[in-house]
Amino acid sequence: MDTMSSVSTTQIKLMTKLNFKKSLTSRLSMALMMIASASFSSVSIANDISHTLRNSADENATTENYFELGLGVIAGVGPNLTEDNDQFASGYLIVNGNYTWNNLFIENYGESGEGLLLGYNAFDSSNWSLDLVVGPQFRGLGFDDKFDDLDDRDPSIMFGGRLTGYVEDNVLQFTLKHDIGGKSKGLLASAIVGRNWQYRNWNYHGMVGVQYFDANINDYYYGVTADEAARSEFTEYHPGSNFNLTAEVGVTYPISENWVFRSTARFNTVSDEDMDSPLFETTRSTRMSLSTSVSYVF
């Protein structure tokens, strides 16, 4: 499961509300899709740990309520659903925020693919924390006319647990979620380990992990049914489950009390289950990206 699997809620709203000329809309959609596919989806599960690593160097500290807006640019190489080109470069909007009330929380880490997430902190110790989370994830194919003959792919409502551990200088995060919305009826799991380092006021982090997407998710988003094949140019396709390896290194720097600079390099493998899908125009076995952003923290 990769490419269009996730896009932040902000981007979806942005795509919905924009009412420019079609060419501009199309270009914007493409840009968002590329960002999503290149930057977000591959580490969608990892971003919460990424946020933890970026902002909470102290193993016993969590970030309090905050809200931030920012702009970023991203460039890289990866599979492409609509163009015969594996390179991409674009700008993107960042909306990050977290609000906690009586162990209930709502968070949106804009650079993640999870988008808006509601959660409940069910357990918290000095070393481990368990959150129950629910939120929309993955997206459809409505961004390009090429997929007009296909059925809609709606976001899944993924519900599950997120276990985060603080072991010595490492942060581990295990996630297990299932679609309770009845769209994909899929299951995903991930295991990520990361750590951070501070050099003066520069906060570096790195993490590696593995993600699992079951056949239901892959089939719903990348599969082509017999009916769809009969009325479109695509051949019937039913992918199985897959694993992705993912890695990320990044740096976060406080420019001032309200401005934060971030730069991130991401890498992940792309499975054959995804790349064999007839939906893809350009296939690759890996995806790499480099992004840089500046955000204002309110």
Added chain:
Amino acid sequence: MHTLLSLKKINLTWFVGSVIVFLSVVMHGNVYASSSEGNENAKLIVTPKPCVALRKGQKCYLEVTFNWEHPIASNYCLVNSTTNQTMHCWQQQAKGQYSFDFQSTQSNDFALRKQKSATDIARTTIPVAWVYKSTKRAKSTWRLF
């Protein structure tokens, strides 16, 4: 009528109180100046500031430079009054400059003092600020809905 008189009485009381406070401040300033000749013209400036860390509780790093002046040349010391540590001393100088690598999780106060004196001639602060507040996580707590 009674209410009006009460209001006037309150206003008069407030006015007299304000005058007393004002005179106290002025007189205190005069006493301070007379006991420390030239100190009111002493300057202690540190640049740049503040020191900004990513989150609260994190150590903040900043290369800072202190500049000080005093109308009368003497033996002066720059002191970190938060840690009570003498940073640097000058002999028979009327001004000086000192740079160092500030590293702290909290704001620090600094003062210019005469050598072997505990009286601050001029003061300044390096504030430590942060972008994200942090809270300590709880210990072993299960929660039920």
